[in-house]
Amino acid sequence: MLSAIVALSKNHVIGKDNRLLWHLPDDLRRFRDLTFGHPMIMGRKTFESLPHILNERHHMVLTRDTKYVVEDKQVTIFSSIGELLANLECDKEYFVIGGGEIYTLLLPLCETLYITKINQDFEGDTRFPELDFAQWYTVESIEVLSNVGNELPHHFMTLKRLH
Ligand SMILES: NC(=O)c1ccc[n+]([C@@H]2O[C@H](COP(=O)([O-])OP(=O)(O)OC[C@H]3O[C@@H](n4cnc5c(N)ncnc54)[C@H](OP(=O)(O)O)[C@@H]3O)[C@@H](O)[C@H]2O)c1
Known part of the structure; x- marks a missing residue:
């Protein structure tokens, strides 16, 4: 099963x-x-943006660069979506963690979406694909007000795909 997790602005x-x-x-x-x-499934750019390899999570990294190597047992490199999908096991939950290119490719296959929605606009160069809300229903939406250390009000949302 594929789930996506993302933090996005308004x-x-x-x-x-x-x-x-x-x-x-x-x-x-x-x-x-x-x-x-x-x-966790991610694009090469997102992988390189991580501060370090995250413990207790296997990193499945997509790149078209066939020479790309990461010497770490926790990391596997895939050169195409087909190759990645062929290696998924039915009884596991895989988290698509970005970035923009990989969300666009894999969102149509995701069953659950964990969104942190920040209640303001930002200027940036990478976006989450438009969501067709006719295909999703909201399971949970929790409002989080500005608090110490978390200045930006946001919502934690869980969406499931309608079948
Ligand atoms: N807010 C959030 O929740 C969140 C989460 C994750 C990332 N981000 C942000 O998103 C940005 C990065 O996103 P991005 O869209 O630029 O890059 P990305 O999706 O992380 O990675 C793109 C790379 O994935 C590889 N790729 C894409 N399609 C492929 C395919 N079909 N087969 C094999 N490899 C493929 C290519 O790597 P090669 O170029 O090596 O071939 C491509 O350059 C960063 O700013 C990051 O901070 C935000």
């Missing part, structure tokens, strides 16, 4: 210059709690 921006545009520790905590123990 205008669907997710990043700029291969980095995030905000610092929200409670979102990072939610990301860790949800993905912990699960394999």
Whole structure:
């Protein structure tokens, strides 16, 4: 099963210059709690934007560069979506963690969407694809007001695909 997890602004921006545009520790905590123990699928640019390899999570990295190598047991490189999909196991939950290119490719296959929606617009160079809300229903939406360390009001949302 594929799930996607993303933090986006009101205008669907997710990043700029291969980095995030905000610092929200409670979102990072939610990301860790949800993905912990699960394999994560990401594009090469997102992989390179991580501060380090995240523990207890296998990193499945997409790149077209056939010479791309990462010497770490926690990382597997895939050169196409077909190759990646052929290696997925039915009984596992895989988290698609970005970035823009990979969300666009894999969102149509995702069953669950974990969104952190920041209640303001940002300027950036990478966006999350438009969502067809006719295909999704909201399971949970929790409003988080500005608090110490988390200055930006946001919502934690869980969406499931309608069948
Ligand atoms: N807010 C969030 O939740 C969130 C989450 C993740 C990332 N981000 C942000 O998103 C931005 C990065 O996103 P991005 O769209 O620029 O890059 P990306 O999706 O992370 O990675 C793109 C790369 O993936 C590889 N790729 C794409 N399609 C492929 C395919 N069909 N087969 C094999 N490889 C393929 C290519 O790597 P090669 O060039 O090596 O061939 C491509 O350059 C950053 O700003 C990051 O901070 C935000």
